[in-house]
Amino acid sequence: MLNVKQLPxxxxxxxxxxxxxxxxxxxxTLYLDTHPNDYEAIRQFNQFAKQRGLLKKQIESQFGPLQQYGNSYSGYPWNWDDGPWPWQL
Structure with missing residues (x-):
């Protein structure tokens, strides 16, 4: 049986x-691959990209890293293995 860590x-x-x-x-991204000159879609993409960065930073500051291989910082001690893993959500 998996022991899934419960978070708030x-x-x-x-x-x-x-x-x-x-x-x-x-x-x-899929839309912009076929409509690369759609200014409004690019603006929306950039807004979502900024929002994603803020959410990622908030989650990681409270609960630990979301990604590996240098895409997220680790706390001390090494906390990459703190769960839950994405497939456990």
């Missing part, structure tokens, strides 16, 4: 917000 409700709310922003960024 605000963690899950922030992760849901992050997933929504990530979805919008993927969708806008």
């Amino acid at each position: 409700p605000e963690f899950y709310a922030l992760m849901e917000d992050l997933q929504a922003v990530d979805f919008a960024l993927v969708d806008l």
Whole structure:
């Protein structure tokens, strides 16, 4: 049986917000691949990219790193293995 670490409700709310922003960024990326001159879509993409950075920073400052290989800083002691993992949400 997996021992899944339980985190406070605000963690899950922030992760849901992050997933929504990530979805919008993927969708806008696909659109911009075929409409590279759509200024409004680029503006929206940049707004979501900024929002994603702020959410990532907030989540990581409270709950630890979201990504590995230098995309996120680690706390001390090494906290990359602190859960839950994305597939456990």
